[in-house]
Amino acid sequence: MAHQASSSDKAGASASASAPGQHHAWIGSAGAAGTDLRSDTMTTPTASMLAAVQSCTLLDDVFQEDPTTTDLEAHCAALTGKEAGLFVLSGTMGNQLALRSLLTQPPFGVLCDHRSHIIKYEAGGVSTLTGAMMKPVVPKNGVHLTLEDVKANTYLDDDVHTCPTRVISLENTLNGMLMPLDEVRRISAFAREHGIKLHCDGARLWEAVASGAGSLTDFSACFDTVTLCFSKGLGAPVGSILVGDKTVMKQARWVRKYMGGGLRQPGLITAAARVAVDETFGKGPNGEGGLLKETHVLAKEIAKIWTDLGGKVVYPVHTNMVWLDLDDAQSSYARLMELGQEAGLKIYGNRLVIHYQIYQNCGFIVPRLGTIFETIFAEKAKGAAASGKPDGETSMYRAQ
Numbered sequence: 569m570a571h572q573a574s575s576s577d578k579a580g581a582s583a584s585a586s587a588p589g590q591h592h593a594w595i596g597s598a599g600a601a602g603t604d605l606r607s608d609t610m611t612t613p614t615a616s617m618l619a620a621v622q623s624c625t626l627l628d629d630v631f632q633e634d635p636t637t638t639d640l641e642a643h644c645a646a647l648t649g650k651e652a653g654l655f656v657l658s659g660t661m662g663n664q665l666a667l668r669s670l671l672t673q674p675p676f677g678v679l680c681d682h683r684s685h686i687i688k689y690e691a692g693g694v695s696t697l698t699g700a701m702m703k704p705v706v707p708k709n710g711v712h713l714t715l716e717d718v719k720a721n722t723y724l725d726d727d728v729h730t731c732p733t734r735v736i737s738l739e740n741t742l743n744g745m746l747m748p749l750d751e752v753r754r755i756s757a758f759a760r761e762h763g764i765k766l767h768c769d770g771a772r773l774w775e776a777v778a779s780g781a782g783s784l785t786d787f788s789a790c791f792d793t794v795t796l797c798f799s800k801g802l803g804a805p806v807g808s809i810l811v812g813d814k815t816v817m818k819q820a821r822w823v824r825k826y827m828g829g830g831l832r833q834p835g836l837i838t839a840a841a842r843v844a845v846d847e848t849f850g851k852g853p854n855g856e857g858g859l860l861k862e863t864h865v866l867a868k869e870i871a872k873i874w875t876d877l878g879g880k881v882v883y884p885v886h887t888n889m890v891w892l893d894l895d896d897a898q899s900s901y902a903r904l905m906e907l908g909q910e911a912g913l914k915i916y917g918n919r920l921v922i923h924y925q926i927y928q929n930c931g932f933i934v935p936r937l938g939t940i941f942e943t944i945f946a947e948k949a950k951g952a953a954a955s956g957k958p959d960g961e962t963s964m965y966r967a968q
């Protein structure tokens with residue numbers, strides 16, 4: 569294995585006496601996240617985040633007087649080339665505020681990929697908070713929406729029977745897969761031509777950028793609003809940012825207030841978020857000096873261990889997620905989770921998320937995954953039966 573624990577990881581590990589998987593604060597990959605492949609939301613805060621919290625400002629952000637928070641908002645606006653940023657408590661809140669602010673006079677419809685977070689995992693919030701009609705679209709290529717998919721599903725006419733498409737919401741990355749910049753540009757040009765607003769659920773846009781698909785400014789220029797999350801692969805404990813032009817952000821700040829998201833002294837969470845951007849994503853709009861790229865390389869290496877044993881993946885590995893085809897391997901979610909537990913790893917569904925704290929702990933993780941994969945294929949060879957699938961819709965953890 570080419571990867572070694574980084575010096576920052578070693579520092580974090582020696583700062584505490586705990587083994588990976590134990591629960592203490594501020595120890596990064598030496599904490600629970602170091603063995604948790606369920607999601608990049610499991611990343612835990614680091615010693616440098618604690619240092620930033622200790623020196624943050626603690627003034628009122630409803631009055632917009634807290635420099636730690638306003639600096640973070642301005643920094644993210646600058647990174648994305650937008651006029652303004654608004655700190656929000658979660659990715660869901662960012663998406664919902666954006667849609668509530670972009671949609672004005674009903675009737676209005678929102679078009680998105682049928683697997684989008686806004687339609688599957690936000691508790692039906694778009695319906696409740698905006699009343700919009702959702703138009704979920706299945707991408708023909710199985711990976712990402714194209715302009716052709718969008719055109720075929722957009723309501724443009726003013727026939728009184730139709731619900732006109734007012735917002736197109738694109739998720740990038742989606743299930744770890746990229747939507748290429750060229751395709752985003754094509755869809756954006758079409759949307760602008762027809763006066764349709766474009767939102768990006770960029771919870772993991774950082775990952776798309778780190779993979780070399782385009783800069784934050786390149787992608788953001790295509791959208792009216794973009795949500796980016798600090799508490800996924802970047803590792804902050806709390807928070808996301810919504811960016812856009814000043815008029816939409818003013819409206820979003822208003823909506824945030826009536827949803828109860830106006831915060832008094834949020835410096836202690838925005839300070840940690842700033843460290844997450846600077847240290848995990850990197851200092852420039854292309855993620856220069858950041859930690860994400862290495863996780864993508866490791867994800868591909870882990871996928872290769874699986875495919876070298878004869879396994880298939882459900883989706884191509886573009887960034888930090890590996891989706892194991894357990895049906896093809898004649899295994900099951902339950903068996904994978906059980907093997908993970910025996911090896912000291914947390915796994916759920918058929919998705920492995922290779923976040924930076926997994927990378928920092930890869931000397932522990934990779935051999936164990938190798939053994940788990942070998943066991944699965946040995947069981948397949950013996951004809952050991954899979955224990956069946958749970959009923960119901962697929963989820964963000966299971967794609968089969």
Ligand SMILES: Cc1ncc(COP(=O)(O)O)c(C=O)c1O
Nearest residue numbers: 658659660661685739769771772
């Ligand atoms: C693509 C995407 N968008 C939005 C969200 C919502 O983020 P949060 O959990 O912070 O509300 C998630 C959460 O996992 C996500 O994966």
